[in-house]
Amino acid sequence: MTAVHQFVPALLPRDATGDHTRALRDAFRAAGWESEIYVEAAHDELQHEATYFEEYPARARPGDVLLYQLGTSSPVADFLLGRPEPLVLDYHNITPESFYDGWEEHTTVKVALARHQVAELAPRAVLGIADSAFNAGELTALGCPATEVVPILVDVTDERAVVDQRELARLAGRHGGATVLLFVGRISPNKSHEDLVSALWVYRHLYDPDARLHLVGPTVTPDYAAAVFAYAAELGLADAVHHGEGLTQAELAAWYEDADVFVCLSRHEGFCIPLLEAMRAGTPIVALDAGAVGETLADAGILLPTARPATVAAAVARVRSDPRLADLLVASGHRRLADFAAERTRRRFVEVLGRVADGDRVVA
Amino acid sequence: MTPDTPADVDDAVTDVTARIRYLDEVMAEIDAEVRRRRASGDLPAGLERELDELFLEFSPVGLQGRARLRETLSLVDGSAYVDTAVPTASNKAVGSYIKRLIRKGLGWYMGFIVAQIVKFAWSVSRMFHVVVDHIEELEATVETHRSPDLPAEVVPEFHPGSAWWSAAGLAALSTATDRVLVGDCGDGRLVEELIAADVDAYGVDPSDLVLEPALARAVDVRAESVLDHLGVVADEALGGILLTGSVQWLRPNERERLLDLVSTRLAVGGTLVLHSTTPEGWASSVAPVVRDLAPGRPLHAETWAHLLESRGFHVDEPQRGGDDRRLDRVDGATADADAVNAAIDTINVLLLGPTEYLVVATRER
Numbered sequence: 001m002t003a004v005h006q007f008v009p010a011l012l013p014r015d016a017t018g019d020h021t022r023a024l025r026d027a028f029r030a031a032g033w034e035s036e037i038y039v040e041a042a043h044d045e046l047q048h049e050a051t052y053f054e055e056y057p058a059r060a061r062p063g064d065v066l067l068y069q070l071g072t073s074s075p076v077a078d079f080l081l082g083r084p085e086p087l088v089l090d091y092h093n094i095t096p097e098s099f100y101d102g103w104e105e106h107t108t109v110k111v112a113l114a115r116h117q118v119a120e121l122a123p124r125a126v127l128g129i130a131d132s133a134f135n136a137g138e139l140t141a142l143g144c145p146a147t148e149v150v151p152i153l154v155d156v157t158d159e160r161a162v163v164d165q166r167e168l169a170r171l172a173g174r175h176g177g178a179t180v181l182l183f184v185g186r187i188s189p190n191k192s193h194e195d196l197v198s199a200l201w202v203y204r205h206l207y208d209p210d211a212r213l214h215l216v217g218p219t220v221t222p223d224y225a226a227a228v229f230a231y232a233a234e235l236g237l238a239d240a241v242h243h244g245e246g247l248t249q250a251e252l253a254a255w256y257e258d259a260d261v262f263v264c265l266s267r268h269e270g271f272c273i274p275l276l277e278a279m280r281a282g283t284p285i286v287a288l289d290a291g292a293v294g295e296t297l298a299d300a301g302i303l304l305p306t307a308r309p310a311t312v313a314a315a316v317a318r319v320r321s322d323p324r325l326a327d328l329l330v331a332s333g334h335r336r337l338a339d340f341a342a343e344r345t346r347r348r349f350v351e352v353l354g355r356v357a358d359g360d361r362v363v364a
Numbered sequence: 365m366t367p368d369t370p371a372d373v374d375d376a377v378t379d380v381t382a383r384i385r386y387l388d389e390v391m392a393e394i395d396a397e398v399r400r401r402r403a404s405g406d407l408p409a410g411l412e413r414e415l416d417e418l419f420l421e422f423s424p425v426g427l428q429g430r431a432r433l434r435e436t437l438s439l440v441d442g443s444a445y446v447d448t449a450v451p452t453a454s455n456k457a458v459g460s461y462i463k464r465l466i467r468k469g470l471g472w473y474m475g476f477i478v479a480q481i482v483k484f485a486w487s488v489s490r491m492f493h494v495v496v497d498h499i500e501e502l503e504a505t506v507e508t509h510r511s512p513d514l515p516a517e518v519v520p521e522f523h524p525g526s527a528w529w530s531a532a533g534l535a536a537l538s539t540a541t542d543r544v545l546v547g548d549c550g551d552g553r554l555v556e557e558l559i560a561a562d563v564d565a566y567g568v569d570p571s572d573l574v575l576e577p578a579l580a581r582a583v584d585v586r587a588e589s590v591l592d593h594l595g596v597v598a599d600e601a602l603g604g605i606l607l608t609g610s611v612q613w614l615r616p617n618e619r620e621r622l623l624d625l626v627s628t629r630l631a632v633g634g635t636l637v638l639h640s641t642t643p644e645g646w647a648s649s650v651a652p653v654v655r656d657l658a659p660g661r662p663l664h665a666e667t668w669a670h671l672l673e674s675r676g677f678h679v680d681e682p683q684r685g686g687d688d689r690r691l692d693r694v695d696g697a698t699a700d701a702d703a704v705n706a707a708i709d710t711i712n713v714l715l716l717g718p719t720e721y722l723v724v725a726t727r728e729r
Contacts, residue, residue: 044455102424105439198415206406227422234418299383302390305542306601309415310407314397318390325390332383 002357003034004065009074011042011050016154016273017092021069022049023153027346028353040074053079060085065357067129068121070094073114077121088356089121089128089144092152093135093270093292099190103224118142127356129349131271132292150348151340156276163257164250171214171258174242178210179203179320182259182283184252184274185266186217187225187243192288192307195265197232197241199312204240206310207317213237216244216255256281261316265307269293275301276340279333284326286315300336301329399564405582413586416596433496440492444485446478528685529722530554533606533637536724537563540603542631547590548609552578555585563604568593570610591618594625602630608639612646613658627675630727636677638668638723645686645719665721677725686720 006025012018021037028035036059042050051059053076064085068076071092080087094115100108122128122142129148130136136147171180181200185191193215200213213232219225232241244255256262262278262285269291276296278285285301287293294303302315319326401407448471452463533554537544538561546555549567551574558565566584569575578585586593590607605626614622626636646655646662663671665682672679690712693705 105436105443194419198412198419201415202407202411206401223424227419230422231419234422235415299380299387302387302394304391308398308412310398310401310412311394314394314401318394318397328383328386 001034002032002065002354003061003063004028004067004353004357005034005036005038005056006067006069007038007053007056007076007080008069009040009072009076011037011039011046013043013045016152017069017071018043018046019155020090020153022046023155023342023346024067024349025049027153027350030346031350031354033357038076040076056083063357065353067353070118070121071114073110073117077117081120081124086126086356087121087124088353089118089125089139091118091128091130091135091139091270093131093138093268094118095188095190095268099188099268100221103189104221107221127352129352132295134292134295135270148348148352150352151345152271152273153342153345153349154273154276154340155342156273156280156337156340161253161256161277161280162250163253164248165254167251167254168257171254175210175212178212179208179261179316180212180214180259181261181263181316182214182216182255182278183263183265184216184255184277185264185272186220187215187228188221189224190268191217191266193224193228194231195288195307195309195312196263197228197235197237198309199263199265199307199316200232200237200240201235202309203313203316204237206313207320211240213241214244214255214259215241216247216252218245252277253281256283259283261286261319262301263312263316264288264293265312266290266293267307269296272296276337279330279337282330282333284319284329285333286312286319298332298336298339300333395564399559399562402584403559403582407584408582410584410586413593433499437489437492437496440489444482444489446482446485448474448478527639527720529639529683529720530557532683532722532724533639534558534561536635536637537565537604537606540564540635542601542603542634544604544606545590545593545597545602547593547605547607547611549578549585550574550609552581552583552585554606555583556581559583565604591622591625594622594629597625597629599628600631600634602634604635604637605630606637606639611638612640612662613654613660615659619660623671623675627672627677627727632727632729634727636672636723636725636727638725639720640665640668640723641686641720642684642718644715644717648689648715649687649719665723668723669725672723672725676727676729678728679723679725683722683724684718684720685722686718688718689716691716 006021008017008021010018011021025035025037037050038053038056039050040053065088066080066083066085067088067090068080069090069092070077071094094111097108097112097115100111118139119142122139122144125144127146127148128136128139128144129150130139131149131152133149136149139147181196181203183191183193183196187193196213196215200211204211229238229241229243232238244251247255256278260283262274262283264272264275264285264287266272266288267290271292275285275287275293279300285297287297287301287303288307289303289305297303302319304311304315319329398407450463450467452460452467454460454463534557537558540563542564544558544563544565546558546565546567549555549569552567555565555567555578566586567578568586568588568590570587570589572587575585575587590611607622607626611622630636641650641662643662643664665684669679669682691708693708694701698704
């Protein structure tokens with residue numbers, strides 16, 4: 001019987017990698033395969049779904065395929081280097097340490113270690129699965145013998161999210177009819193929140209003095225977040241920049257619904273799930289062409305060659321003043337979402353992992 | 365802002381090619397809008413740069429040189445201590461008890477190991493302190509060898525907009541698709557000429573005084589040196605760079621830094637235009653004070669070409685111009701004409717000839 005077991009550093013609820021891992025396990029089981037999740041740590045809510053990774057050797061069976069969800073440094077990587085089973089990497093990208101340099105030394109060390117582990121694992125793997133061609137390129141450069149591009153398995157594509165109407169009314173009450181720019185993503189230096197603040201300042205200066213910037217995401221680099229909000233305050237934007245975190249799915253859907261334009265100026269993205277969430281919500285997208293953003297977005301948004309605030313502000317103004325353009329972007333977004341439909345991605349994973357399990361290791 | 369919407373927008377909804385073409389047109393209109401706003405003065409000159417600098421004030425990344433070294437050193441000091449009091453909180457009642465038991469049981473063992481690790485960490489930290497102190501001493505010594513500033517009244521003035529080479533420089537940069545930087549832009553006339561040619565240009569010049577006319581005309585210029593400015597520009601952000609003025613007398617290490625910056629900040633396919641005095645022109649036409657106190661000397665065009673080619677540039681044949689002070693040869697019928705003309709040729713080659721040149725180079729890799 002085919003068995004594909006997944007290894008993941010941490011299994012967390014309401015987390016993209018955690019949701020992806022559990023959805024994949026369900027897909028493998030639905031295909032009639034054995035599939036368990038091995039972890040370094042699991043959240044209390046998910047303890048019953050996970051097994052500590054060092055227990056795997058006692059359960060190993062001939063023919064097992066091991067799939068590693070690679071997005072951070074972990075002792076799991078060293079453990080897998082010593083295993084004889086065919087190893088497949090599911091690479092979600094790791095932010096280069098240069099982004100954290102000067103901001104958070106321990107994160108710099110952690111991501112440098114993670115990148116070192118990717119470099120060790122890539123040549124050892126029989127196959128690398130990447131969320132994007134951008135990520136696949138990194139694996140290939142590190143010596144991975146074969147790669148396949150399969151998107152992350154996220155359930156944002158199937159139907160419109162339920163919107164928390166009370167939250168939506170609360171947000172609308174705060175800003176009236178002013179333009180609302182939204183970005184969703186952790187507050188971390190590679191996401192370039194300061195460029196969003198600069199763009200807001202220029203937008204207010206040139207187009208709409210009441211415009212607001214809504215930022216949603218956890219604060220993972222506190223010094224950086226403090227600098228971003230201090231910068232906003234210095235520009236007189238303390239009341240115009242609104243931060244939300246710890247939102248439920250319905251509340252998050254309300255923030256998307258409330259926004260006029262989703263603006264992403266991130267300098268490094270391996271995939272960028274919030275782009276799909278914005279597409280689903282029908283929020284027009286303006287994004288910097290960096291990392292895998294252009295690939296994920298395709299023609300479903302305005303792709304900027306630069307994050308210069310004047311250009312970003314002019315792009316947002318163009319979307320706001322041209323309803324036909326906004327409608328076109330929204331329609332293109334809905335069409336683009338179909339490429340990431342969960343059922344389609346499930347089939348791709350089963351097909352690709354099935355070939356590995358059958359011994360056809362070099363796939364590409 | 366009331367941009368035109370292409371007539372085929374409805375087709376664009378379903379046709380991928382039409383959609384991409386339409387989005388390209390929208391992007392071009394966005395670029396035009398930005399240029400219009402800059403030209404009208406709605407976007408104050410140097411605004412974007414000021415915003416970047418303001419954010420750096422709140423950023424540890426903004427610390428440069430000695431301050432950054434000291435900041436990093438304090439981080440090393442702060443992390444040199446290892447705490448053996450492992451947290452024992454647990455969601456399960458028995459879990460906390462077991463963790464406390466383990467901590468207590470292993471305390472003597474961990475304490476011994478950690479004491480040695482901390483000792484090692486403090487030794488490393490002390491070593492860094494010694495190194496940083498030594499670096500600061502070296503910096504102080506180097507500072508004493510700094511060249512004196514040139515008296516303002518003897519620094520040659522450049523009016524690139526009216527110079528012999530400006531047409532060729534403009535032509536070389538007219539096809540740039542990204543922003544074009546004009547170094548030592550003076551009164552900003554060349555920047556304006558580039559903007560008039562639909563090039564998204566801006567300028568820098570270290571002298572506030574020189575920039576005043578440009579600022580009065582709302583030209584996008586900033587008061588800083590080319591080196592300082594290129595130091596904060598993102599890699600491959602520029603479609604063209606025009607260098608003139610003080611680039612001619614940079615110190616050797618500054619020239620190396622300039623070449624490194626130009627070969628990274630310029631996008632692949634971007635154009636570098638470099639205007640300089642020839643060494644002969646420098647010797648014959650520049651004020652003695654400048655010649656004596658300038659930190660460096662102008663290079664020959666061939667030397668710039670060599671340096672640029674070694675950094676992945678394709679360099680066109682240099683163009684020469686400016687004052688031509690070569691002596692005319694004497695009539696062949698004059699007594700000793702051959703000997704005199706040979707001497708004139710030698711003098712022309714060694715001391716006279718065109719006083720300026722223009723190098724146009726394209727980044728290939």
